[in-house]
Amino acid sequence: MDPVAVSVKNLTLRYKTTLAIDDISFEVAGGELFGFIGPDGAGKTSLFRILTTLLVPTQGACQVEGLDVVKDYRQIRNICGYMPGKFSLYQDLTVEENLSFFATIFGTTIAENYDLIKDIYAQIEPFKKRKAGKLSGGMKQKLALSCALIHKPQILFLDEPTTGVDAVSRREFWEMLKRLRDGGITILVSTPYMDEAEKCDRVALMQAGKIMKINTPAEIIKDYPHALLSVRAGDVYPLMKELMKYPGTHRADTFGQSVHLSFKKGEIQPAELQKHLSTKGHTNVEIEEITASIEDCFMDLMTIN
Amino acid sequence: MRTIRYIIQKEFLQVFRDKAMLPIIFLVPIVQLIILVNAATFEMKHIRMSVVDLDLSATSRGLIRKFEGSPFYQIKQFSFSYQEAMNQMQQGKVDLILNIPAGFEKNLMKENHARAQFVINAINGASAGLINAYSTIILLDYNRQTALANFNNSAPSSLRNIHTEYSYWYNPELNYKTYMVPGILVLLVTIIGLLLSGMNIVREKExxxxxxxxxTPIVKIQFITGKLAPFWIISLFELAFGLTIGKLLFNIPIEGNLWLIFLSAAVYLFVILAFGLLISTISHTQQQSMLISFFFMVVFILMSGLFTSIESMPQWAQTLDKLNPLMYFIKIMRMVLLKGSTFADISRHFWALVIYAFFIVNLAIWRYRKVA
Structure with missing residues (x-):
């Protein structure tokens, strides 16, 4: 296996006046499960479309398995599997028809590569006579993955595969990806869900066409420079306003019912903060020291960049 | 090759799985042929007329009787007031007023000529022209008859005039249906071919x-071939189906070689399907594709010579019409079906279609490569 599966150098993509990808460089090693984390509009889909030879970059060099995405696009199409963000199989064909259609246009058959998709396809095989449009979200996703895998690709591009899929199916899906990776397939996956970052070997945090940071999830968390408190009180919004004003506060972000408060180590004492909030009339105040999640890191990087 | 075959198979599967498709394929030809062929007729059968006879003489009554006797006219009103008759026309109740002034007979006898007037509703120019032609013929006929009666044998020299005999070739009974069916069949094939192909690839985009x-490593040309071949086959089937209905229902003549018809249709469909492909490369949704197809179809159909004769168009329109594929195919259809033309006779139109197909197929493929 090639030690470098994907290499991108100074890649820029411009749509007329908008800069979709702004001078990014990175490498993905063979056999890695690599995640791109970022909100909508960060440039994840554009990046994937370039790597799968659907878009031509404005500037920069991209190689997939040593092949240039512009010059050798035809060979790349033989070795990569792509699952677009939007479900894009034939809704009016059955599960089985979709799969054999894609097998045929890749010049193979279902039987030939059945081993590879067995785990995934077995779960939807009972419904193989059902039309793809009538499948549930999780099943559609499994079918799409099967179709992307049917020609035994060396590298798999999954663009937001878990968007709009329930929590259980999402977990199952990541299990499948890990098994595929263990089988030797390089996987690039994008997701807007920060919590999924921890399931990747390495992640790139993307924002507004730029990569803010690339590392293993554990290292990214270790690099988090601040101390962090999770603060809970009755009402989130007044609490948030109060914490923004509190001396020593670096950032305050809402996380569901609680607020994550970041600050320079030692500048804020939880006990003092508790007293302060009580005097300001906040009830049921709970303060807890926590370690950062990827989302905290992401928020922090956004203020820096 | 296996890939193309599989795409074709997939397309057919999708076409026939679409619940709206089968009715379209079978009902459209039947409805179009039955309704259009019967309705879109230029024959004037019921010309509603109003008669203003201020002369009330034997000669004027004789003239009116001529119109009464004709199957084409229905006299709706007799009146002594031109104004009253005009009101009827303004309300759209009559198409023709025959105005016979007082002294009609007297003038005819004494001075050898008299005036009568036709007032024709020309909102529809084509039918007004026909009404005028029919009515003038009746009048002339009557004129000759009265002249004969009045002069008897005394002045034969004045009757020496040229008489024209008509003989209608290729459609002796001037059967309008015979003329329409080949054209309607072209319409049918065009609609099915253009709309289906125009919408199909856009749908994949959508x-x-x-x-x-x-x-996938599939080559674009394989994809296009695989996608368009089913519509080519369906359209040819439509043509065969339509010809069968035309033969059974209207007993249209099939004088020429059917293979020649299908050979021309095969080439013609290349033009139409490539046109559809071209439209689908410039549109993003099926609605857009529909609207663009419609625009071209209306222009093509109205200028195709189906309803109005091409020879009577202004010169610039005739030149422009060289770009109209329908025009060629309608000509071929009429020539082969009604006249029994051979390949040599239609070769000019046929090669025009071949060249057209060559250009548009290349244009569509070039455009498709660039966009997708």
């Missing part, structure tokens, strides 16, 4: 499957 196709 649902996003084109992305999934584009990342």
């Amino acid at each position: 649902i996003g499957t084109i992305e999934q196709i584009n990342v």
Whole structure:
């Protein structure tokens, strides 16, 4: 296996006046499960479309398995599997028809590569006579993955595969990806869900066409420079306003019912903060020291960049 | 090759799984042929007329009787007031007023000529022309008859005039249906071919499957061939189906070689399907594709010579019409079906279609490569 599966150098993509990808460089090693984390509009889909030879970059060099995405696009199409963000199989064909259609246009058959998709396809095989449009979200996703895998690709591009899929199916899906990776397939996956970052070997945090940071999830968390408190009180919004004003506060972000408060180590004492909030009339105040999640890191990087 | 075959198979599967498709394929030809062929007729059968006879003489009554006797006219009103008759026309109740002034007979006898007037509703120019032609013939006929009666044998020299005999070739009974069916069949094939192909690839764009196709190693030309072949086959089938209905229902003549018809249709469909492909490369949704197809179809159909004769168009329109594929195919159809023309006779139109097909297929493929 090639030690470098994907290499991108100074890649820029411009749509007329908008800069979709702004001078990014990175490498993905063979056999890695690599995640791109970022909100909508960060440039994840554009990046994937370039790597799968659907878009031509404005500037920069991209190689997939040593092949240039512009010059050798035809060979790349033989070795990569792509699952677009939007479900894009034939809704009016059955599960089985979709799969054999894609097998045929890749010049193979279902039987030939059945081993590879067995785990995934077995779960939807009972419904193989059902039309793809009538499948549930999780099943559609499994079918799409099967179709992307049917020609035994060396590298798999999954663009937001878990968007709009329930929590259980999402977990199952990541299990499948890990098994595929263990089988030797390089996987690039994008997701807007920060919590999924921890399931990747390495992640790139993307924002507004730029990569803010690339590392293993554990290292990214270790690099988090601040101390962090999770603060809970009755009402989130007044609490948030109060914490923004509190001396020593670096950032305050809402996380569901609680607020994550970041600050320079030692500048804020939880006990003092508790007293302060009580005097300001906040009830049921709970303060807890926590370690950062990827989302905290992401928020922090956004203020820096 | 296996890939193309599989795409064709997939397309057919999708076409026949679409519940709206089968009715379209079978009902459209039947409805079009039955309704259009019977309705879109230029024969004037019921010309509603109003008669203003201020002369009330034997001669004027004789003239009116001529119109009464004709199957084409229905006298709706007799009146002594031109104004009253005009009101009827303004209300759209009559198409023709025959105005016979007082002294008609007297003038005819004494001075050898008299005036009568036709007032024709010309909102529809084509039918007004026909009414005028029919009515003038009746009048002339009557004129000759009265002249004969009045002069008897005394002045034969004045009757020496040229008499024209008509003989209608290729359609002796001037059967309008015979003339319409070949044209309507072309319309049918065009609608099915253009709309289906124009919408098909756009649909793949709309649902996003084109992305999934584009990342596969499939060559574009394979994809296009696979996608368009089914519509080519369906359209040829439509033509065969339509010809069968035309033969059974209207007993249209099939004088020429059917293979020649299908050979021309095969080439013609290349033009139409490539046109559809071209439209689908410039549109993003099926609605857009529909509207653009419609625009071209209306222009093509109205200028095709189906309803109005091409020879009577202004010169610039005739030149422009050289770009109208329907025009060629309608000509071929009429020539082969009604006249029994051979390949040599239609070769000019046939090669025009071949050249057209060559250009438009290349244009469509070039455009498709650039866009997708």
